[in-house]
Amino acid sequence: MTAPEERTYDVVVLGAGSTGENVADVVVKGGLSAVLVESELVGGECSYWACMPSKALLRGTEALAEARAVDGAAQAVTGEQDVAATLARRDSFTHHWDDSSQVGWVKGAGIDLVRGTGRLAGERTVVVTDAEGNEVRLTARSAVVVCTGSVGKLPPVEGLADVRPWGPRESTSAKAAPRRLLVLGGGYVGCEMATAWQALGAQVTLLQRGPRLLPAAEPQAGEAVAAALGHLGVDVRFGVDVTAARREGDEVVLTAGDDEFRGDEVLVAVGRAARTADLGLTTVGLEPGEYLPVDDTLQVEGKPWLYGVGDVNGRKLLTHMGKYQARQAAAAIVARARGEQVDGAPWSATAATADHAATPSVVFTSPQVASVGRTAAQAEADGLPHRVVEYPIGSIAGASLFADGYTGTAIAVVDTEREVLLGVTFVGSGVAELLHAATIAVVGEVPIARLWHAVPSYPTISEIWLRLLETWRDGD
């Protein structure tokens, strides 16, 4: 056995998903050296098994639904969506699960790459083991940054692991629609994948333990998505507590009380957990399997050389928030390497401030659910003085032009003391691109009095802003 190769960098990044790539990119641009460690595909979950393939699966269905909703155009949609072509399009977005273009980007950005499983081996030290058992020992002068993300959770259901369930990965990369798909969980993954596979030919049954879908969103969102899924033919069940799973031949059978649900596959989408079980965390006094506890500069508490960025810290499990945290953390690392003081002051270039109360997200169901900041329930829980303003999007001229019989809802949560927006939710067809206006208003803390001067163009769906302002004013 030869001694492991040893290398020293300013920054060692564990995990080459979009978060890790962004950390490495920014620190290198800031003059530091960096190495990425990756045991799977460079590009990570989002590129191959989450955002990209799921949205590719959904987009064709959405575009056709939009055309069918316009009389005159609808008459041209006489054929059926080509499922094989849709799956092929999905495959092209994942580059057929080949990461060579991402590897090319990494090299071009001046970042080193070590393939293998990286584990901490004491302070500032990472040991990477590849498939052949070869080791590389990496030492970080400035920082080790953990960006290993999260994994789909398996709930404690008897026999579930043995039925070879789909996780989010299998649901986005399946080569064909199963005839009958059971979906366990009504969060965004369950709702998106139910929408996608029902449209692509599966008979989907969605089983939700609680009383509504998308429980973190405004209640109107889950209600609208549940109604739409039902309309698409998905069998949506609430209050279903699955306690056992088994295979009978090719069939999966789930048991919930006296009920049995049968399908060809079952997707388990009941949340995620930190991917920290096998990172050598005990060598630095941290608990394996837990989210890394970090401050607003993404530095792990009590360990100035260690950062946890992206899903792995459990703050916000969203690709774009991981990338945002990556930019802020990397800026903090670069500044500290230069000996600058970094204090994580809100809205500074080195603090992930938007994580707290200005996080945007879009659920690409039909209708879409786009939200940012606090829901009414969160404003209540935070003890903030607030009023909720709601307006039906279908009453907007731009929405009725967009689709015949458009239905949707906009909800704004307004801070009644500061008169700024705490949060906004849009539910409706094509609302994903409406969200960034709300994100800028929330993040910019733009006063309501000034928002009256931000005139929406007529006739766009964005005119909903005017109606929300009027509803706010008239409710005073």
Next chain:
Amino acid sequence: MTAPEERTYDVVVLGAGSTGENVADVVVKGGLSAVLVESELVGGECSYWACMPSKALLRGTEALAEARAVDGAAQAVTGEQDVAATLARRDSFTHHWDDSSQVGWVKGAGIDLVRGTGRLAGERTVVVTDAEGNEVRLTARSAVVVCTGSVGKLPPVEGLADVRPWGPRESTSAKAAPRRLLVLGGGYVGCEMATAWQALGAQVTLLQRGPRLLPAAEPQAGEAVAAALGHLGVDVRFGVDVTAARREGDEVVLTAGDDEFRGDEVLVAVGRAARTADLGLTTVGLEPGEYLPVDDTLQVEGKPWLYGVGDVNGRKLLTHMGKYQARQAAAAIVARARGEQVDGAPWSATAATADHAATPSVVFTSPQVASVGRTAAQAEADGLPHRVVEYPIGSIAGASLFADGYTGTAIAVVDTEREVLLGVTFVGSGVAELLHAATIAVVGEVPIARLWHAVPSYPTISEIWLRLLETWRDGD
């Protein structure tokens, strides 16, 4: 001849288009009495002959183009757009040119309505004459508000009036596509109507006097629209100076130098002029046919009882800006009626501040052109220190998911001293709803440093914001 009926109101509004309706609505809500005077349809240009019907004509084509741009969905679009159904949908949006629902709204809002042609007859006085010659004499305690809008201009081309050309009104209300349509003018009306009628079956020839389309926008916008029109089959000609027009049988013939252009109809879309020719302006010492000179509270200079709101003041000829001015002017009228001081301070509730450098507009061509604030040329003309940042929208993951081969451009004009956005332009498919984010950023004067915290959701087209910020930073 009996003496005319005499009535007194707090506010007399000339013109019941969307601008006049909004003025009347807001002053009535503020406790004043108001009457609307209208010689045509209540609801005005936008409802019957501009925004609504033009967008209704365009939407089906757009929805089909979007579906055809997604492999897998494209295969379902095997038929043709139903032109009759598209025209019928347009007719339903104009309520078949029947204003009874708008009249119902006016009454429900507590606003009086007098039908007929209103003319000023000295200070605070309007005389309305109906089709039978009956007169009503209206006196305004607080204000007369002129909201008569604008009319399509006829350029000084020999014989043009005699060929019975289409104006914007005829182009949006035509019962069928002409076989060959000539379009004179490459502004937004010419470009939108060329797009609409070419898709609905006409062979369109667009004649532009200058060297580019949409001359007020960033040059990239006109270039992209010209290329797209050409791709749709429109014959786009630049530098064409039409000097004469004649009919030969059913054919229209336009002469430009040695060239002749032949069509079945010709749309004249070379700009608009104030509709003030027949308003009795001379009775109050103002020039007929000119735009009304107003301050930021929309008050006519030197006449504290007279306001000019919407197109009629020539500030910004856009429905949404007319409605915005209406809200600000009405607030000023209500405040002054209460004896309050109104000074038109920027961004106050009584000043149309966004007119100056924060006006949004969307051209519903394919690609769409959505812009707000200053172009680079305007920033230059205003002597503002600025830098232009540009990024191709097609490189954004969300755009490539939206449409195969997406092409588009985003252009931001950044104030290099204050580090805020002066203006933003998006050119591309489906960018209309991206605009309001830029409008809020410009109006809210949100610093670039703060915009970094406004995270775009992945994978939406709005991620263009991140690329613009990076391009700005890296160009420093």
